[in-house]
Amino acid sequence: MSTVRVSTTINGDAVAYLCEVDETLLDVLRDRLGLTGSKEGCSTGDCGACSVMLDGRVVCSCLVLGAEAEGRDIRTVEGLAAGDKLHPLQEKFLEFAALQCGVCTPGFLVAAKALLDRNPDPSETEIRFALAGNLCRCTGYDKIVRAVQSAAAELRKG
Amino acid sequence: MRYEAPTTINAAVKLLAGKAGQARVLAGGTDLLVQMRTDRVAPDLIVDVKRIPAMRAIAAKSGGFRIGAAVSGAELGANKALRKAWPGVVEAANLIGSTQIQSRATLAGNLCNASPAADSVPALVAAGASAAVAGPRGKRTVPVESIAVGPGKTSLKKGEIVEAIILPKRAPRSGDAYLRFIPRTEMDIAVVGAGVNLTLDSKGVCTAARVALGAVAERVILVPEAAAALVGTKVDAAALKRLAAAASAACRPIDDKRGTKEFRIKVAGVLARRAAETALKRAGGSK
Amino acid sequence: MPLDSNIDPATHKFNLVGTRPLRPDGVDKVTGRAKFGADANAPGMLVGKILRSPHPHARIRSINTAKAAKLPGVKAIVTAADFKEGKRALRDVLCNVMARGKALYDGHAVAAVAATSASVARKALKLIQVDYEILPHVTDVDEAMKPGAPLLHDDMITAHVDPAPKKPSNVAARCEFGHGDPEVGFKQADVVIERSFRTEATHQGYIEPHACLASMGMDGQGELWVCTQGHYMVRNTCAALLGMDVSKLRVTASEIGGGFGGKTTVFIEPVALALSRKAGKPVKIVMSREEVFRASGPTSSSSMDVKIGVTKAGRITGALAEIRMQGGAFAGAPVELGAMSAFACYDLEHVKSVGWDVVTNRPKQAAYRAPGAPMVAFAVESVLDELARKIGMDPIELRLKNAAKEGTQSSYGPKYNRIGLRQCLEATRNHPHYTAPLGPNEGRGVAAGFWFNFGGQTCVSLNINIDGTVALAVGTPDIGGSRASMCMIAAEELGIPYDKVRAIVADTSSLGYNDISEGSRVTFSTGLATIQAARDAIGKLCARAAKTWGISPEAVVWENGHAKPSSPNAGDFAPLSLADIAKKAGNTGGPIAGHFEVNADGAGVSFAIHLADAAVDPETGRVQIKRYTVIQDAGKAVHPSYVEGQFQGGAVQGIGWALNEEYVYGKDGRLQNAGFLDYRIPVASDLPMIDTVIVEVPNPGHPYGVRGVGETSIVPPLAAIANAVSAAADVRLTELPMSPPRVLKAIDGKAAGKARR
Ligand SMILES: Cc1cc2nc3c(=O)[nH]c(=O)nc-3n(C[C@H](O)[C@H](O)[C@H](O)COP(=O)(O)OP(=O)(O)OC[C@H]3O[C@@H](n4cnc5c(N)ncnc54)[C@H](O)[C@@H]3O)c2cc1C
Ligand code: FES
């Protein structure tokens, strides 16, 4: 297996790494770069726990090769807060108790941010469909949807 | 295993044709990476086509559209002109997976993965779409239904790659629609899929129709008998009933974890009818 | 304050209990900092991977690891031979962890490797040669019970049958509960309905796969980092399987990404330890999602017959259930709990339930939220729904007429203390959902559910820090916000602000033994122990104040976070705050800490009623849940948000179980749908909001009246949805899941029946 040298940007910082061809971006983030905020629930694109932003679009990092990241812009849950200030989505997730075990939370936060970036005022149905690729087994989604609605309202206030 | 990301189609073809052993095109990777993870394929060479500019564009072409093979579902959905002309194709493509999958999955990947349950394929077949194929021996354009020959098998030769999907010019008073049956609302593979494309004359009589079904045979099938049930009618209840019966009759499904034979046969008719109703509405007809 | 006093939760004004503060582990979890099972690494760590049987039933003639061992980068290989065959009680656990002699299900572990990278480990697995002799298999519970069925264990003699059978079978045990004589009861009935039901196995579906990091030193001392519901259980079991002293193994519980009962046993942990011991390096094993489905513990599938008789006036005169559950390759299906809970909601004179625990060629089941109860409630509550229709009575009215209450002799033996079933039923009847209009092709279903709740061994330490803050050490992994509740409870008792208490889950060497976080026991028992540990600390705090003042400790009381003289004649001293006393602790006798150890009793049963509206597409059989309400007795809700979360989460797992989740086995005995694409847990777009009503009927067995809430919420949904779908489709559905092909078949069958008539 040949290794690939990759230079990319993660959460705004230039990063370089070596990886094997069959390693996914998720493997690289977690095992090579120590960014374990993105979670692996399935490694087959079904659960969304590994969601990251790739050039402004939300993707499952388990379905992206590490090699593909060359020259791209990657954002993970670790980059969501600004310094010591939580993003409104993070605050609302806490306030609404939108997490029980919290293993799905990083993926939901990234996917919800991607949604609100594109659609600042989504309906409940739009939220539910936009987040259908993120599985949560603990909450029944109710509090997650409410947290996203409330964060959207907060963000619209500016 | 080697990874290459060429920037021209010629370079991609050369890489694919030149390599002994298994070489694979990587578009969105939403099928390929899953297959690699689960040990179903172990390519010696991966050719990522997302850095080929010509394959990333949607171009208007002789009244129709030329969709680069590396265009994602999300990009398709954002193209207003395409959505207006071929709402059925776009809705089918946008049904594939989740928001995350949409950021990556391509029409060409859906087609070349050759799953009988691929969602965009019945819509493309109904639309009369073709695939622009580039290979070591030059280029050819073929109807999309000729690409898949069986589950996971295509008619593409070594070194061949789908450059683009071509959608024809739209006649006035035309409409298309795609519906699939899944037990959940998202994140399922179609148990049955039905694409319908039809054109009406000024009196509302159907002059042309194509009906295609997914997940009811070893590959997506075109069902001329179902289309024939519509042509010459105002797509009224009786015609729709004949359409449904013809669609059901064309099925040769299997029992599997996703559904039973009898279920697929019955629901194929129901979905074909419902898709035809939507296509009719989009063509400006009334029911 | 007398230290053992119980307050009256109904009238007591709490400061913190019942409020909704932010959880202490919250920021870590929304920023990606929280460390789950797979998030830990160690220098020089190896990757462990497990080879699994592709056959549902096969004799293992030999395992040849020579080729794999030669692959560069492979550092250790283990098979069953590397584990000690110790006590009989652990034999099944051991055989499940690593197949011995026979592989008993598709996915059964047969060997494992540790290598320098995942790709080397994967390659090594392919080089291990296992010579299998394939045997006939059985995966269905009813088939497995038949004489002549393929036999899994040739020494399995059905227990609790008199006289004992002479021949081995796949039936591990029989059980029976009840009182009176149902046959007498049926004679008194105006209407008797008897039906058979089936449910498929489902999986807990936690999003975090099993993961652990094991490190064994050459000195025989080990460390294990693991996502589990019970790290003390992991320690004790692993120590036994590896032949170690318990004291030599320290287990730390990681943050846990869901468990629901599925992380109450060991799978990969002993393997990682054995590999680490052999390789002399740390070994990490993380299950793939496919392994989770094939080889961890789903719940049982079931086959049941239920017969109930009622009078026209709605009195249940007799009830009988026969329940068969397969629990995979080893004994232990939760049929006993199922049989006990079957009729626990009702006050009955003649009741009997019989259960059969059956083995098949499937993975060994593990607990899943109220194990055994949901499927049995599905059967019983479906028959009750049908009876209500038959006699033209409102389904809530029928249940109210028969509801168990304080003093009722339960169908499984004990007499009930104070319980809240009636209150839940009344709250349901008064809820606007109950009378809201329904749309076309929609139906409404209602069902009741019961769960025992458990207490168990618990131990808590509470340390008063020098600055007046408090470090609380508990031994029950936090599976749903329990650290928040424990901080609230400690702060409530001590009379200090919530954010002055920090709770951690201590490792196995830092705190005494704690039972697993299961049985809805954490808020109840760890909460109880926290209250008592806080009261223990308060006693000591008062003694220190007494010492400072030079008065007798009995003359000091604790109020609002301060020690005060109990009356003017005790002396005239300014109150001392917890912080004041803490600051001086070094001079008044040293550190101050409270402890409590208990085997808690009196958990207090709980009841729930669920209301579901379902729409059925008559042409495709597709079901959509339109509206859903959970009404449940929580005794006292410590943190209402997390109580609601438990209600909602359980309801939605139940919705999945009812509609689309199932283990699909092929004729070859292999699992067909070992992934989230085809094992269909509900996604956000499948669901409406889940309304909740928290009923609070205090549990007399707890100082605050707390009852467990985690499990009851999965008991009623299967039946509530089945009743809704049956109403919408106008045909009774008796098999789960109610997947579209099954519902459509039932609808078409009904139409065909009508056409013939
Ligand atoms: C969670 C999840 C959900 C999904 N849901 C759906 C669904 O609802 N409906 C559905 O139809 N599918 C679904 N899929 C499957 C998959 O997303 C689609 O088939 C998708 O369209 C594949 O496109 P891709 O660009 O990702 O293909 P890739 O994975 O990149 O490629 C697929 C195959 O086609 C070949 N290929 C790709 N592009 C070309 C080309 N230009 N020329 C020649 N060969 C090529 C590749 O070598 C590979 O063999 C799902 C997948 C996942 C992981
Ligand atoms: S881990 Fe990537 S989607 Fe599940």
Ligand code: FES
């Ligand atoms: S909070 Fe546990 S999976 Fe979502």
